[in-house]
């Protein structure tokens with residue numbers, strides 16, 4: 001039987017916490033909690049650091065148990081939206097062009113899933129490399145001709161000081177130790193390198209309105225960042241966050257419906273059954289409290 005442990009604040013290491021939400025769904029099997037990227041809502045006790053305001057899960061399973069789930073995860077549903085994801089990523093690169101390294105740069109995407117960002121980065125002119133724990137997703141990415149290594153930021157074979165930009169797309173909230181991950185990323189970057197962090201922002205008014213039903217409070221999300229906590233964790237790991245932007249993504253309507261059902265949003269199961277196929281295929285741009293932050297290495 002695997003046990004849960006009280007966590008120190010992942011940003012400031014304080015042991016002082018107050019409870020924000022108690023779990024309202026009983027599920028304790030690590031294979032179910034961490035074995036799919038989409039996760040399970042309502043299974044975690046969410047606390048807030050009294051010293052710095054960071055919001056995170058505590059108590060929590062140990063890192064080895066969590067990473068074992070990520071490694072075994074099967075992601076056919078996530079991967080079904082591959083072309084839409086490539087399109088969203090490419091548009092974001094264009095939009096942030098003035099802050100990003102010029103085409104030709106070496107870029108690393110950590111937690112690259114099936115490699116959609118690598119595809120967009122290649123189209124943009126970058127030399128793109130990916131790292132991903134799920135064996136299933138690594139195989140899908142390799143079949144697309146992308147350069148992907150199976151592993152995590154704690155266990156890689158990449159050369160220090162060799163990248164112009166490192167990206168964490170919807171990844172930092174999954175990492176058991178985000179501060180040590182950012183410190184390792186600071187070593188992988190060249191001087192003045194760029195760190196891109198896309199994260200679900202629990203500081204938005206939509207998140208505050210949703211409370212414990214905020215759709216990103218999922219078993220796979222160990223940490224919940226705000227703009228302040230991103231600024232804090234960056235400054236503690238050698239980075240300066242200098243730009244924040246809402247992230248609009250484009251996915252097919254039917255996929256969004258299926259996710260809404262999965263996240264137990266009322267009435268969506270009925271609406272999904274009534275939606276004709278051609279409507280399910282329509283691309284929908286949406287904003288769901290995700291934010292893109294850019295940070296610069298301070299050396």
Ligand SMILES: [Zn+2]
Pocket residue numbers: 009010011012013014049050051052053054
């Ligand atoms: Zn703290």
